[in-house]
Amino acid sequence: MTRYKINDIAKALSATVVGDGDFLVSGACEPADAAPDQLAVAMDPRYGAQLSKGQARAAVLWQDADWQGLGLVAAILVGRPRLAMAALTRHLDDTSNPPREIHPTAIIDPSAQIGANCSIGPYVVVGAGANIGENSIIGAQSTIADGAVLGGDCVLQPGCHVGRNVHIGNRLIAHSGVVIGGDGFSFVTAEKSSVETVRETLGDASADGNDQTWLKIHSIGGVVIGDDVEIGANSSVDAGTIRPTRVGSGTKIDALVQVGHNVIVGRNCLLCAHVAVGGSATLGNGVVLGGQAGVADNITIGDGVIAGGASKILSNVPAGRAILGYPAVKIQTHIESYKALRRLPRFMRDFAAPKKPVSKPPRKD
Amino acid sequence: MTRYKINDIAKALSATVVGDGDFLVSGACEPADAAPDQLAVAMDPRYGAQLSKGQARAAVLWQDADWQGLGLVAAILVGRPRLAMAALTRHLDDTSNPPREIHPTAIIDPSAQIGANCSIGPYVVVGAGANIGENSIIGAQSTIADGAVLGGDCVLQPGCHVGRNVHIGNRLIAHSGVVIGGDGFSFVTAEKSSVETVRETLGDASADGNDQTWLKIHSIGGVVIGDDVEIGANSSVDAGTIRPTRVGSGTKIDALVQVGHNVIVGRNCLLCAHVAVGGSATLGNGVVLGGQAGVADNITIGDGVIAGGASKILSNVPAGRAILGYPAVKIQTHIESYKALRRLPRFMRDFAAPKKPVSKPPRKD
């Protein structure tokens, strides 16, 4: 088991050590669960009391914590807790560094280019003309289609699928089951479809639209992904029609997210779990979409927009707006409407009440 | 084709046989579709009339059914239909019992422990130090990461991915595409982010937040799953930060569900399709979340809570409550608000009406 010196951890956190900086810990944990050789993480006074439930002798604490009063022999004092957590977990992450080898069962087309120091796992398939940058790790049973390009220092967990016409920058992290470059969901009928009619009229469709045949619009535009993107388990980024679907650098995508064809996602966005972005939508930079948020096709969301969980965004949103609801509107507008709705049943009852005769005798039953 | 004796099926159902218990059937089906050698399933009087549309000579019927009047030679009489269905389908399930062998193409690290009588399918990859209990079946092309632990009698369908730091109990059933132990979606900015600002103020963000860089909080806490858990196709259970994400024994998870990092799911819960549980949320025992329900991060849901389909749970819920809506509230509260909302347009029109002059002449146009 790896052991870490308090001084070394503090250095990784750019944080202050108090007490015995040479104290050794075997890992981090919650304060109440700590064994004597574990580093308790209690970066807020609210969690300080938990320390006495565990056996920690060292902890990461808030800035002015009374570490001696808490009975510790050593502590690391930090300011912004989650920022410290990023550095701490990175320092303690013992992700197995796989042997930098091409597994003998990997099937790599002779015309593919594999950069120096890559790890290509068992049963991986790499197509003709594909190009993988140096230091990249391709997990077991992933497939890289003909001509696809990955940058350097990428990590694909086992079972990822990268399609044709896909260009990916450096340092992508893709979790298992990610699919990049599947076909867009794009179909058309020979005659005007019932969907088109309803979009125009907002009235009913007609039941006789039920035998319309859907013709496929092929997806030959591929996908372009910038640097430092992360994509969660079983998410899908579809290929564009004639231009690429784009995901900007620094954007992070959670598990089970769908990014439709022709979509443009800006830089440094966060798309939480189960987000669906409809075809040809455009997201600016720094957009944050909460879990299960949805974006209708063909709309535009400005820079810095924050959408709360389950927001359904059905029309364009100006930059900087914080929104919520279905349909999504400004958070304050949503809250105001929502509060009024909750008062509405009583409001209607009160309104109706005066109509009753004032002298009505009590019912006997 | 396997043939089943009515008496044997009835025994499996702990149910009563009437008529010829030695009658043989080749399988079960809906009453209207039944061939003469099939067992019609019509456990409610509503479905009795369907029997005459098919050719069944034997059926599973409700308790006081007139099986002879329905023209059958044999019947099994049951009380609670779905409970009978559980026993019936289990009895008839001919899931191919794969040869208990380690396929020669499976790549198993020499340090991994494989229990007696396991089936390890083609192209499976099992990492160093992994441990798989006896009688478990690992479907083709699944991967078990270094150090992961699975109990006995587990079944992983083809293409499942179990990550590092994952401990799974006995009798897990995981359908294809399940990912257990992918990284949590946890990021932080060096300075206060636009999301933090909006959470505090509920006001707008500022568009200049769009160049914030997201730093990754690593997921070193893994996942702990109890006994008798089932997880549907393409669902994902993310690893915790420094403590494990937990799924309690007896909990059943449908397809395309996301369980976030640090989440605690209690015992005997049901999470239906497309449910998303945000990071660090806690679910009690016996919680039922309908399809597409969402749980915000960091909230607590008490024991026995039932959330209807598409409920979006944005705040803590006390034990035993039945909820619905976005945001989710008590079902009765939701229905009352909803009914009032439907009446609201007319209510507003009626309210406005008296303001018009009573003697206003009709418009001519």
Next chain:
Amino acid sequence: MTRYKINDIAKALSATVVGDGDFLVSGACEPADAAPDQLAVAMDPRYGAQLSKGQARAAVLWQDADWQGLGLVAAILVGRPRLAMAALTRHLDDTSNPPREIHPTAIIDPSAQIGANCSIGPYVVVGAGANIGENSIIGAQSTIADGAVLGGDCVLQPGCHVGRNVHIGNRLIAHSGVVIGGDGFSFVTAEKSSVETVRETLGDASADGNDQTWLKIHSIGGVVIGDDVEIGANSSVDAGTIRPTRVGSGTKIDALVQVGHNVIVGRNCLLCAHVAVGGSATLGNGVVLGGQAGVADNITIGDGVIAGGASKILSNVPAGRAILGYPAVKIQTHIESYKALRRLPRFMRDFAAPKKPVSKPPRKD
């Protein structure tokens, strides 16, 4: 690089050529991005102005476009733009036509039937008694379970999983990660469960329901899929209980969709991303469900119904209706309620105002 003659493209589009029909292009792109050898796609006058930003010498334009005034040497004039896009992208799609061979690493049970001219990719596993029609392409690392049947001209992208008791027609397109035939999510408790109680009473559950054990109802009914169906990345179609789950011919299913057990989906439906269809629901022909729409279990949706994005369909819907909202109602009803809700806060304030004494002095604070 393949080059295409304008005349040939126009023929594929059944469209008119103006100018030099022998002009060669290397592919299609958006007008502003066009290199001199690319075919700009600007099928609506709105996009005409973009042409001057690119270098296109040939374009696909709307019917009465002034192609010479736009500075082109050749143009193809089309009527219905998206219909033209279907033909254009099909013509230009250079999907690598894989060598029609059975890869030596594919593991095919000797009792399986593989039609003429199939391509079976690396590490594919085909079970006993499975049957794959001619000209089908099975991508790398896909699995076809014992006894499963696929028609001719099917394309499974890498990493698809087809379970037992699954019958698929001709020309299926399945994108990576598709799972067909996983078990349905169907459980029952020995005694009446808290869910049943809540469904009956719409009141609260009781917290003591939390130790109910869920018994599995097995899925032995399989799946039947018609001809010309497409299924997007990481979608799942669950097996039925004792009868098959059915997806009708011509139906298109987007990425990350869940089709529950016993569901019947009609012909020529569109199910957009993240749709969830609950168990035993029935969809007619030509039904269109927008992204993130949900269908409760056991309900019936008539032919030609159109549901807007994120609609949550909680009760039966008659044929031809266009619906929206949670719960989904007629679009016009939804819009009317929604507009009233937005006016409600002011309405309540205005209503309350007259109650205040008219002569109330201004507050001093």
